[in-house]
Amino acid sequence: MIYAVHINVMPLKELLDPQGKAVMSGLSNLGLKGVEDVRIGKHITLQVEAASKEEARKIAEEASQKLLANQVMEYFEITVN
Template sequence: MTYTVQVKVMPLKELLDPQGKAVMGGLENLGIKEVADVRIGKNITLQIEAADEAAAKAIAETAAKKLLANQVMEYFEISVN
């Protein structure tokens, strides 16, 4: 069976997010002062052939740990659709 898996990769909250800070500055320059914080990450969609949802999630987790996320600087969340 084919599963669509979303892997959301974001910088750790403890670390500076330079892209987020740049966007925050741009929003302020545009007069949009209501935004309190910006964090920029990645959304990765995988089509995974697996026996069941748990196996698809396990494959995505392995991919995220080994390639998609730098666990020193980023965390990831997986959802299977």
């Protein structure tokens, strides 16, 4: 079966996000008020062939740990559909 796997990779909350700060400043310069914080990350979609949702999640987890996320600076969340 083919599963659509969505992986969100974000900077750790404890770390400064320079891209997010730049966007926050830009929004303020445009007069857009009310935005409290901006964090910039990556959204990755995989089409995974697997026998079950659990197997698809394991494949995505391994891909995230080994390649897609730098676990020193980022965390990831996986959704399997």
